[in-house]
Amino acid sequence: MTMENQMPTSMRAAQADAFGDPPVLKVRDVPLRPPRSDRAVVRMLATTVNPLDLEARRGELRALRRPPIGTGLDVAGHIVAAGKRWKGPPVGTPVWGALGGLPVKKLMAAAEYVEVRSGWVVEAPTRIPLTEAAALPVAALTAHLGLRSLRLRPGARVLIRGASGGVGTAAIQIARHLGAHVIALCSPRNNDLCLSLGAQETVDYHSLDWNSLAPVDAAFDIVGGDDLKRLTQVVQNGGRVSAAVPDRPGLIVASVLPGRTSIRPVLALPSRRHLNDLASLIDLGHLAPVVAQRFPLAQIAEAHHHLETDPTPGKRIIDIVT
Ligand SMILES: NC(=O)c1ccc[n+]([C@@H]2O[C@H](COP(=O)([O-])OP(=O)(O)OC[C@H]3O[C@@H](n4cnc5c(N)ncnc54)[C@H](OP(=O)(O)O)[C@@H]3O)[C@@H](O)[C@H]2O)c1
Incomplete structure (x- = not known):
């Protein structure tokens, strides 16, 4: 193993010893180990809170892992140590990405250091500060993969359900970049946000009469x-739906039958190729994060509570270095 920079033997990390409300999350000293031979360690600058972090903390993913569990999927920081067989960016590189594998581990990205595999991080975009770019990897990967599976053509009318959320705000921008006509389903208080990101139309889902919606070529569902x-039913013949919350497996399986609209489940697994695509979109000015509020690592529980209870659109960023 090469260790070009010094790493301490312990670090501060957020962990929960039990499932429950946000206060189960504590920031504590934990041992820090050198990376395994095919991995690297990232000195973290920032991460975010994603809905999956809330589900893990509440115990909704308990089949995958029992406490103690970490929190935080988005990775933004610098590589400070790498194993002998590491194939990613060299030590010292500012990197950006997301933890892959099981979405719940003992230690995750809300920590001073995190171990990563090579496909999980790429060289970070430079157009915006890395501490802001931290808001994008998981949300933008989900949006990118969800839209790719729709095979949108320029001018295609695409309906985005959940358009004002972390995934949705990235999806609006990416769909516009692809030349699509974007119809955003959101709360009226978020109309201006969705329009400012590139949506051509907004529809209030609270008072929606589905029968009055004009047919669309494709739809991206981020609500379930x-x-x-x-x-x-609003997608024209031959069009597709992609689903970031595939909680209706029967419907999805049946969608392969002839004559049905195909529903494609989306799983935001990080890969070098897709992270590089997204970093380029950021650097070309086609994709920017929407940030609701920043919290220091010490306030990780408050950040979870904020996402759970406050409808302000945008990401909750956790600053590791303050
Ligand atoms: N499959 C994957 O790999 C993957 C990856 C990331 C996220 N996800 C999932 O995707 C979902 C959204 O994630 P996120 O980060 O975007 O969450 P978020 O930032 O909390 O946003 C949630 C959004 O949902 C909207 N919403 C709620 N009910 C709605 C409805 N009935 N119709 C239309 N919009 C509605 C809200 O819009 P208003 O405030 O405008 O009402 C809000 O903006 C979560 O369930 C998450 O677990 C899946």
């Missing part, structure tokens, strides 16, 4: 639930 079926 029973309305997934409604989405398939």
